[in-house]
Amino acid sequence: MYNVVNRFPRSSRRLRRGWAEWQRLGDQTRFFGRALYHCGAAVRSYKREIVWQFAHMSMGTGALAVIGGTIVIVGFLTLSAGALIAVQGFNSLSSVGVEALTGFLSAFLNVRVIAPLTAGIGLAATIGAGTTAQLGAMRISEEIDAFEVMAVPAITYLVSTRVVAGMLVSIPLYTVAVLMSFLAARVGTTVVYGQSVGVYDHYFWTFLNPTDLLWSFLQAMVMATLVMLIHSFYGFNASGGPAGVGEAVGRAVRASLITSVSVTLAISLSVYGQSGNLHLAA
Template identity: 45%
Template sequence: MSTIAPKLTAARRAPGRALDSIGQHGLFYFRVFAGAPRALRRHPGEIVKLIAELGTGTGALALVGGSVVIITFITFFAGGVAAAQGFESSSNVGVGSVSPALAAIFTSRLSTPLLAGVALSVTLGAATTSQLGAMRISEEIDAIEVMAIPSLPYLASTRVLAGMIVITPLYVFATLGGFAANYLFLVFYYDVGTGNFSHYFFLYLHPLDIVFSYFQVLAMVTVVMLVHTFFGYTATGGPAGVGEAVGRSVRSSLSAVMIVNLLIAMAIYANFNTFHLAG
């Protein structure tokens, strides 16, 4: 009985704790967006610095080209998988020549936006949590408040805005990486003719699919930066607490990326179909 009682008590308190956590997240996100105008007016230099830092990385990450190279490589290999699966599946039913159409649809609608969001979570997001967490436990955030500088707009709002700005060039390279893999695998490995690839690929690659996928990634990077800034800004417990905050933030943001991607894809493609088999 003595071991069951604490578990029952914890189970009764779990809904209340979950509700408190949701409220804390919601209030933090509201304050971050409310501080965005101040961040743009007062801290444009910090935003520019963060854009460069998020795009190229720091330390060992910068040596390999930063987040641009990492995200491009991930989407490149995802595009290769899409090309291979599309060719093998279509060849099984005797229509291997239309495999570029499958690669175009899968790469633009699914693999590139989803994997770009995942890559952002484990690169930009984790770095953001560790930076803010280190500042919190070393009392740098308290020092900023003592200097009469609102820390939330200066540290959190600037990072969210920088993430929303830097995603544009990152996503351009990610999309090009996926499409380049489609071309290289299908034309040079599976011997699909260049003219055949160009015809079917661009016939079924609707420009609106690329626009929609960009908005998907923009929404995902906003959610990723909000989640990671929250966990970093509220980190406690010393270095071990920062490590725990990074782990929790990555798990939370990965789940959020999947949910956001699903909801936006359903909202976009449920009633707006850009795929027409007849061309």
């Protein structure tokens, strides 16, 4: 074995790195399973902690509470994204003489892609990053070790409560995201570009599918759960002092953004397939 390692050092290093990545993936999967398994115990035993985490995630604390926390931040993100529907959609459709279908684009794109994906990105950049920083600071200051010494289940109290709170906060988060994207597209089309309100509302309500709203809500819930699990894992296992916590936040944000896009792609392909569940008729 010594001769093989000396003879092929680059291949052996790649093999060790690959094995380390697979081992880390196994640890991460086991951590996710334990956190989800103890969600029931967290709801039964730590209701007050869940309520506090829900309030902290949704409205924020300190200076962040002045502007409304994550809900307002996600609202502004989807407001700008919905405004792009009005700008790009109206101009693109008017070039072929069908600008009346801008309401259709709002009902179609905002529900299936823009609102849930923007909510997931906002959740990762605000609540998720804060969770990683909090748990990472507790890890390097040995607070998590103190919980375990006092016989307090650290994963249940610190991780499962945050996962449950993240799932709960995704409900108002998604609602605000959808409403703000609808509002921005409608105001931009009817006020800025001067399209008739009746024409816009007709095509919007014609193509707005309640089933798509339910699937979009499910997508937001799945993304919120995965984002909280990923950020909790990186924060719970942070090491290396303050610099290690910062590195953990960066890695968690990168992983959660990739996961959000992957969830959007997977659900879109599985639910809508190749046809898109859309029928146009003259």
